[in-house]
Every structure is written in structure tokens, then in C-alpha cells.
Amino acid sequence: MSAPPGVILAGGLATRMGGGDKGLLSLGGQTLLSRVIDRLAPQVSGIALNANGDPARFESYGLPVLADSIDGFAGPLAGVLAGLDWAAEQGADAIVTAAADTPFFPADLVDRLQQAGQGMAAPLVLAATPDARRGQVRHPTFGLWPVSLRADLRQALNDGLRKVVLWTERHGGRDAVFPVGDTDPFFNVNTPDDLARAGQMHEALR
Template sequence: MKQPLGVILAGGQATRMGGGDKGLLPLKGGTLLSSVIARLAPQVATVALNANGDPVRFAHLDLPVLPDSIEGFVGPLAGVLAGLDWAAAQGADTIVTAAADTPFFPCDLVPQLLLASEGMDHPLALAATPDAERGKARHPTFGIWPVALRDDLRAALAGGLRKVVLWTDQHGGRTAMFPDEAAFFNVNTPEDLARAEAMQ
């Protein structure tokens, strides 16, 4: 199988941070987004950014910027679809997504997702971590997605589907378990950003 392409999901509105681009907030001498790029880029063939609005604000990153093709900020699945359409134009089979506000995700994210989806006709798996109450907590913005199902996803979104796990479950999506419960810590508030700055 060809190496997946990487898509960073930055299409949200960051309401709990007062709006704007969460990924451009400063972190450890760079930004949230530069931390995410540094982790994802070595694991994939190339990287693109899913973001809405004027792409010029990301010009310094020198990445393709992919807006949602569905209006109205309908959630991460719209970003996944934008990534799948871009990947199809590149002749790729799969994409791996990562959230722009989660700077410490595992450096073996892609190998573990590939392992979890091995043998599937259409590789589809989400990252998960242990959860005391539910057994496991899935992280729906971190997954491997097949280009072959992009039109199915488009139809699902047009029909009003918004919840990632509902769609992945419909297609037999698997999970890749990561032992560190804090691996997918994400920055939603100014307090979270201060905590991230203090993390190793």
C-alpha cells in the first residue's frame, strides 16, 4: 500500500479560545500548528492543511490549504472529505488526519493506524486510548481514511450525518490503541495552552 497523505484538521472556530486560528497560537518557540506538522510530516508522504477562510494567513507554512467543501462548519468529517478529495487528485489511496490543537500525539500514529487497518479493503481506523469508564476513548480527529469511500462520506454529510464514529462504525472502522491516556491532550482553553507549554 502507498504511504498515506497527511491532513491537519484546522477548520474549527476555536470558540473557547475566543475565536481565530488556534493552530497559530504560540507554543514552545513555535506554534501549535508547527508542533503538529513536525510530528506528522515524517510519518506521511506529504502534508496539507484543512482550514476555512483566507488561506494567505497560512502562506508561511508552504502547505496546500484545503477548505471544507460543505458550508456551515459541520465538523471534522467535512475536513476529512476535503482531504480525501485532495488525496484522490494526487492518486493516493488513504489519508491520515491529525488535529491542529493536539501537539503531543504519538510519533508512531501512522504505523499503528496502518497496523490496525491491515487486511481491510478500505482502511479505516481511529486512534483510541484507555478509558476507565468506557474501556476505550476514541479520538475521531486522528484516523486513517480511504479515498474509495469519499463519495459515501459526501452523501452521508449531505444527509445530515455529523458524528464521526457513526460513519466509521457503519463501515467496520477499527481502533488503534495507544497506551498513554494523555497522548491526545488537546488545547481548548487558555489554561490548556499554559498546561501544554509546561508539558515535556
């Protein structure tokens, strides 16, 4: 299976961090975004960054910066759509997304997503982890998304849909279940306390 392009989702408002770009926060001497790029790059054919506002603040990363085409900070699905539009221009059939605030995601993310999507006419797969209480938890910023559904996604967003899972279930989306060891691979940084915990996790993993 050929590697798809990757899109890092960094278009959120980061309200619980007091605003700004969470991806530019430092963790162990590197930004969160740098760590996500390093983890994603070996798994994909190329990377773009979904972010809104002045793209110049990301210039040092040397990535295409894709703004949402849907107004009003419509959530991760708007970033997925921006990525699908970019991928269509590259002639790609699909993209894999990763969040800019989740530095420990699996090194086999793309492989597992692609395996879970085998046999689907339009592979649409979200990452998930087992949870003793809830059974399974989906991580909607980590997924495999088919370019062929971008027109449908654009219409859904224009109609006001914002919840990722509502749209993926509409199209028979599947889950790729990832094991959870000592640390949650999809732990993400939402608050200053989360950043401190991520620092502890980073030290433990060194």
C-alpha cells in the same frame, strides 16, 4: 506499507478560545501548527492543511490549504472529505488526519493506524486510548481514511450526518489503541487553561 499523505484538520471555530486559529497559538516558541507539522511530516508522504477562510494566513507554512466543500462548518468529517478529495487528485488510496491543536500525538501514529487496518478492503481506523472509567476513548480527528469511501462520506454529510463515530461504525471502522504514559498523547488545546497546561507538558517533555 507506503506512507499515505497527511491532512491537518484546522477548520474548527475555536469558540472556547474566543475564536481565531488555535493552530497559530504559541507553545514553547513555536506555533501549535508548526509542532504538529514537525511531528507528522516524517510519518507521511506529504501534508495539506484543512482550514476555512482566507488561506493567506497560512502562507508561511508552504502547504496546500483545503477548504471544506460542505457549507456551515460541518465538523471534522467535512475536513476529512476535503482531504480525501485532495488525495484522490494525488492518486493516493488513503489519508491520515491529525488535529492542529494536539501537539504531542504519537510519533508512530501512522504505523499503528495502518497496522490496525490490515486486512480491511477499505482501511478505516480511528486512534483510541484506554480509559479506566469508559473503557476506551476514540480520538476522531486522528484516523486513517480510505479515498474509496469519499462519495459515501459526501452523501452522509449532505444528509446531515456530523458525528464521526456514527459514520466509521457504519463502515466497520476499527480502533488503533495507543498507550497513555505520564501524559495523554492526544491532549488537545481547547481553552486558555489547556494552553497553559500544554506549556507545562512541553517543559516536562524537554
